[in-house]
Amino acid sequence: MTEILAKPAPPQAKPDRDPALEPRIDNPILRIEDLSLWYGEKKALNEISMEIPDKQITAFIGPSGCGKSTLLRCINRLNDLIDNVKVEGDIRFEDGSIYDPKIDINALRKRIGMVFQKSNPFPKSIYENVAYGCRIQGINKKRDLDEIVERSLRGAALWDEVKDRLDESALGMSGGQQQRLCIARAIAVEPEVILLDEPCSALDPIATARIEELMQDLKSQYTQVIVTHNMQQASRVSDYTAFLYLGELIEYGPTKKIFMNPMKKQTEDYITGRFG
Amino acid sequence: MSLLPTPSRISTVDRVPGAVESGTAIRRKIRTTKFFGDYRKRSGAVGQALTWLCGGALALNLLLVILIMGLLAYNGLSYFWQKDLMELTLKDGRRILGELWSEEKSAAETGTRAAAAIDRIRLKIGNRDVGGLDFVWIDAKDIARRSRPADVVMLERLEWGNFYGTMAELRQGGQVLAAGPEAVWKAFGPLHERKLQDLHRIEKLEKGEIGDVNFQIERLRLAEKKLDIEKVSDAERARRKAALEREVAVAQGRYDRLAARLSQMRDRYQAETLVMKTVDGETKEMPVGTVVRAIRPNVMGSLAKLRLYGSRGVEFVAGDPRESNTEGGIFPAIFGTVLMVFLMSFAVAPMGVLAALYLREYAKQGPLVRMVRIAVNNLAGVPSIVFGMFGLAFFVYLVGGTIDRIFYPESLPAPTFGTGGILWAALTLALLTVPVVIVAAEEGLAAVPRIVREGSLALGATKFETIRRVVVPAAAPGILTGMILAMARAAGEVAPLMIVGMVKLAPTLPLDGRPPFLHLERKFMHLGFHIFDVGFQSPNVEATTPLVFATALLLILVVTLMNLVAIMLRNHLRRKYAGSAV
Numbered sequence: 053m054t055e056i057l058a059k060p061a062p063p064q065a066k067p068d069r070d071p072a073l074e075p076r077i078d079n080p081i082l083r084i085e086d087l088s089l090w091y092g093e094k095k096a097l098n099e100i101s102m103e104i105p106d107k108q109i110t111a112f113i114g115p116s117g118c119g120k121s122t123l124l125r126c127i128n129r130l131n132d133l134i135d136n137v138k139v140e141g142d143i144r145f146e147d148g149s150i151y152d153p154k155i156d157i158n159a160l161r162k163r164i165g166m167v168f169q170k171s172n173p174f175p176k177s178i179y180e181n182v183a184y185g186c187r188i189q190g191i192n193k194k195r196d197l198d199e200i201v202e203r204s205l206r207g208a209a210l211w212d213e214v215k216d217r218l219d220e221s222a223l224g225m226s227g228g229q230q231q232r233l234c235i236a237r238a239i240a241v242e243p244e245v246i247l248l249d250e251p252c253s254a255l256d257p258i259a260t261a262r263i264e265e266l267m268q269d270l271k272s273q274y275t276q277v278i279v280t281h282n283m284q285q286a287s288r289v290s291d292y293t294a295f296l297y298l299g300e301l302i303e304y305g306p307t308k309k310i311f312m313n314p315m316k317k318q319t320e321d322y323i324t325g326r327f328g
Numbered sequence: 329m330s331l332l333p334t335p336s337r338i339s340t341v342d343r344v345p346g347a348v349e350s351g352t353a354i355r356r357k358i359r360t361t362k363f364f365g366d367y368r369k370r371s372g373a374v375g376q377a378l379t380w381l382c383g384g385a386l387a388l389n390l391l392l393v394i395l396i397m398g399l400l401a402y403n404g405l406s407y408f409w410q411k412d413l414m415e416l417t418l419k420d421g422r423r424i425l426g427e428l429w430s431e432e433k434s435a436a437e438t439g440t441r442a443a444a445a446i447d448r449i450r451l452k453i454g455n456r457d458v459g460g461l462d463f464v465w466i467d468a469k470d471i472a473r474r475s476r477p478a479d480v481v482m483l484e485r486l487e488w489g490n491f492y493g494t495m496a497e498l499r500q501g502g503q504v505l506a507a508g509p510e511a512v513w514k515a516f517g518p519l520h521e522r523k524l525q526d527l528h529r530i531e532k533l534e535k536g537e538i539g540d541v542n543f544q545i546e547r548l549r550l551a552e553k554k555l556d557i558e559k560v561s562d563a564e565r566a567r568r569k570a571a572l573e574r575e576v577a578v579a580q581g582r583y584d585r586l587a588a589r590l591s592q593m594r595d596r597y598q599a600e601t602l603v604m605k606t607v608d609g610e611t612k613e614m615p616v617g618t619v620v621r622a623i624r625p626n627v628m629g630s631l632a633k634l635r636l637y638g639s640r641g642v643e644f645v646a647g648d649p650r651e652s653n654t655e656g657g658i659f660p661a662i663f664g665t666v667l668m669v670f671l672m673s674f675a676v677a678p679m680g681v682l683a684a685l686y687l688r689e690y691a692k693q694g695p696l697v698r699m700v701r702i703a704v705n706n707l708a709g710v711p712s713i714v715f716g717m718f719g720l721a722f723f724v725y726l727v728g729g730t731i732d733r734i735f736y737p738e739s740l741p742a743p744t745f746g747t748g749g750i751l752w753a754a755l756t757l758a759l760l761t762v763p764v765v766i767v768a769a770e771e772g773l774a775a776v777p778r779i780v781r782e783g784s785l786a787l788g789a790t791k792f793e794t795i796r797r798v799v800v801p802a803a804a805p806g807i808l809t810g811m812i813l814a815m816a817r818a819a820g821e822v823a824p825l826m827i828v829g830m831v832k833l834a835p836t837l838p839l840d841g842r843p844p845f846l847h848l849e850r851k852f853m854h855l856g857f858h859i860f861d862v863g864f865q866s867p868n869v870e871a872t873t874p875l876v877f878a879t880a881l882l883l884i885l886v887v888t889l890m891n892l893v894a895i896m897l898r899n900h901l902r903r904k905y906a907g908s909a910v
Contacts, residue, residue: 162787174780
């Protein structure tokens, strides 16, 4: 059961601003405020506060089990599906609370899309996979759908590879293509934020490079949050990086600064490979 | 303190082979350890024995299946093959004509038990209307002479079974049209053809127009009865009653005209008679139209026999039964079986799939759900006759009785739905097979990965949309597997059906051209029960034994065919979602 305690919005700037945790972000689209999460008795996230910049790529890094995927799944409330989850704190999305009990959770998820660790195309044709989100929203006109499918597949740099076999099963594609299809599926509903949960962990380097390239292309239109195990990937693709460890946000700042000149010892140890 | 030689004491050249040697020694030691025997040899032997055991078990199963099918096919398919007619002259001068059915010979022909030796043959002599017996046993030692006369004729008839003998005369009224075996045989062919057409016309009239009129009259009668119990003013009632009576009069008039025409047709149909002579000289006169088939088996070539075989096979599959099911076809039984299974599938699919969806997708997994699951599994083990009793008590008496009281009060006390019928049979079997569907559907649903569901939810779909658009299609092949198992079980089930609507002989099919076309309240015939009925309840069990085998073979074929269709559907779905989880 999910327990929601939506707090009133706290004052904007705290007096004791920690430069390691609160970089200057001009136009945040998401504000995570004192977010804690328990799986049963186990506390997985501990009072995390951070701001996610609009139309930028933010990376969550950290060793396994540090809570970075959990934090990501809080943003579109996918953790609600798990039994015995308790959440405290709040996430503000464009001045509304994500954890507001009155919110339409499905409408929220339409605005915050997600790409998963393992590609998960539906057992349908390529076309129907991309059109799925639109059909859910009641867009059923063939002409509209054709246009959306083409635009999304082009957006995901997949159009040229699949345009002749849109009616074939999506499960017959290669792993990299499937993952790009999932991205196309996510952008078909025109979300504002795309959450990427280790999108390249099951892909070979070439497919990974294509996804990373794609992320850069999408940057102009979408805010992206990526969870990754791969520190090179984080340094390559992201603008901001957050380092989490054991459910705590250790350090958060512009990627360049985190990787070149980390302020915390733990961050330095992790990114230089001394642990984790 | 190493036991190994230190590098300083031996040269580097020696060291390498030494190390290899010690490794080999260890390996050899492991290999020759006597305590557990030679590991590799032992495991190889056990593995091989196990492979043989498994393969042998499979081979045994296959052998049994092939044996069953072969037995059914041999016994069933030989039924349609025409045997020669044999005329026996016994030592006491009696003559017997018939088909050689079986021979019995005991091996003890020599030595002290020679007296007990058995050597006898069984003939099917037919002519039930003359002699009363279909079969006789004849001791071989009594037979003086065996022959196969060319002019003997075998008649398949609508009544009284086969007739064996020679053709004597063809009559019309008192007038003789032809006499003598050859003349009658020549004249009989075309005449018989015409009579069969007449018979066909009569049946068409009976089932078609007369059936329609009867249906109409029955409807009007019920409407009249309904008027009596309806709450309307007396004037209105009188007015409507008069209208109904006018309609009845019109229908009755039409019926009378049709009946007159029918009786005329019947007279014409029965005008010509055939006089047959048995081998011992008795004569028997019968209308030409009652003969289904007249053949001279002893002068038939293989091709003619093959054609006869085919035509009998078609009659068996497509014809109506006659002579209390011991002859003719079994089409109504095939139709009833297929339709019942079809209706059952329609009932069980939503019931099972929705239950599985709730158990797997919506219910909170806990002790209660576990208990429900155990109960569902146990339900599959309940004897089927118990389901039959439930069907009788609940569907037939309670539900059917209530429907009758509310919707068909005019035909009471004669029940409409309050008696066994194809709907109740299908629902009873649906209950019987629902556990199979639930279990299979649950497994199919469980095999849909969580990440696929999350993918759908993350696109803003609700749980219901996710289940409808992603989960159920992905689980469809698994669900169809359950349906296949359920259909196979339902098609073979007999016991519960005997008390909820299956009958030995149903006058009408549950599906016909009169509204509402599908008559769910009608009783129906079933292949499984047909086997039991023909094999064990018929007055002429000896003659029908091959029919039982043929029917059993057909039942298996029907079930296989229905399963094949379902399997093809499943494979189509699988191909469509190639590489899907289930």
